[in-house]
Amino acid sequence: MSVVIVTGGSRGIGAAVARQLAQRGYAVAIGYAGDHDAARGVVASCEAVGAQALAVAGDVADEADVRRLFDSAATLGPLAGVVCNAGITGNTPGRLDEQDAATVRRVLDVNVMGVFLCNREAVRRLSTRHGGSGGAIVNVSSTAAGRGSPGEWVHYAASKAAVESMTYGLAQEVAAEGVRVNAVAPGLVHTDLHAAAGLPNRPAERAPMIPMKRAGEPSEIAEGVVWLLSDAASFVTGATLPISGGY
Template sequence: MTLVVTGGSRGIGAAICVLAAARGDDVVVNYSGDPAPAEAVAEQVRAAGRQALAFRADVSAEDDVRALFAAAAELGPVTGLVNNAAITGNTPGRLEDYEVGVVRRTLDVNVTGVFLCCREAVRRMSTRHGGDGGAIVNISSTAARTGSAGEWVHYAASKAAVDTLTFGLAQEVAADGIRVNAVRPGMIDTGLHAAAGLPDRMAKYAPQIPLGRPGQPAEIAEAVWFLLSEASSFTTGAVLEVGGGR
C-alpha cells in the first residue's frame, strides 16, 4: 500500500506513519510547516525498509492537494489515505470571543482539507476511474460528541462535519472498492495542548477518563491501522471511538 498521511510529521500523524511502515506500507508524510520533523519521520519509515516522501502541502489549498497526490504517485498507486491534519485555531475561549477569520481558517483546514484529500484519493482509488480500490480513514475527535464548550466549539463543529462526511462518502463509494471510516480520539497526550497554551490540560481531564489516563498516539495509530487493513474488510461508514471511555 502507498499511504498518504496528512499532518504526518508530529503526534498522532507521526505514529500512524511509523506503524504503517512497520506493517509494510510506503508512506507520504505530509506537513505544512517545519520540514525537519517530517524528514525525521520519513527516515523512520525508510529505516523500516519502506519508501517515504516528506511533502509540504496546505490541505486547504486545492493546488497543494493536487500536487501532494501527484507526488505520492512516485511511490506507487495510492491505496490509503489518513486525513489527520487539523487545527484548533487558537487558545481556548467562548464562541462570542472568537474572530471570524479564526473560525474560517479552522473550517478550511479541518473540513475543506478533508474534502479535497478525499476527492483526490477517490479519483485515484475508485474502480470507476480505473483504480484498484482502497481505504480512507478520517481523524475525528470526541469533541464532535461533547461539543468542547468553553474551549473550541468551532473545532468540535468541524469534527462533527468530518463524521458526517465519513458516513456519506462511505455510502457513495462502497461500490467503487473504497471503504471510508473515521477514528474519534479522546484526550491524547500530544504537543497540541501545550501549543494551544494549555500545558496542564491532560492533568485536568485525566480524572474524568474512566481508564484513568490520556491516550498515546500509538494507540490511535493501531485503531487507524485496523481500519486501513483487510482486518476491517466489512467495515465502512463507521466512527471508531478511542477515548478511554470518556
C-alpha cells in the same frame, strides 16, 4: 509496495500512523504544514525499518497542494489508502462569542475543506469508477464532535462533526466502488496540539474525568487507524471508531 498518504504526518497521531504503516510494509507519503525537521525525522524513521517514504510540505486547504501531495505519493507506487489527520484548534479555549471570525474560518478550512479535498482526490484515484483498484480512507475526527466542547472549542467540535458526517455520506457513495471510508475519534491524547493552544498541561489536568484515568498515546490511536486501513476491516465502512479511554 502499496502507498498510504498521511496528512499532518510530521507529529503526533499522524507521525505515529506513518511509523506503524512503515513497520507493516507500506510506503508512506507524509503531508505536513511547515515543520521540515520533524517531517524529515518521520521519513528517516520509516526508512530505518526498510520502508519507502517521502514528505511534502503544503496546505490541505489548497487544491494545488493536495494534488501535488497525491502526485508525489504516486512516485512511490500504487495508492492503497489515505489518512486525513491534519487538523487545528486555532487558538486557546474560550466561548464561541469570544472567537475571532478569521481564526474560526481557518479552522474550518483546514479541518473540513482539507478533509473534503483529500477525500475527493482519494476517490478520484482509488475508486473503480475512475479506473482505480480500490482502497481505504480514514478521517481523523474527535470525541469533541459529540460533546460540543462548550467553553473551549465549539468551532473545532463543529468542524469534527462535519468530518464524521462527510465520512458517513461518502462511504455510502463509494461502497460499491471498492473504497471504504471510516473515521477514528480520539479522545484526550498526549500530542503537542495542547501546547500549541497554550495549554501544555491539559492532558494531565483532564485525565481524572476519563474512565481509564489517563490520556491516550498517539500510538494507541494509530493502531485503530491502521486496522481500519487493513483487510481485517474489509467489511467496515461508514463507521466512526472512538478511541478515548471511555470518555
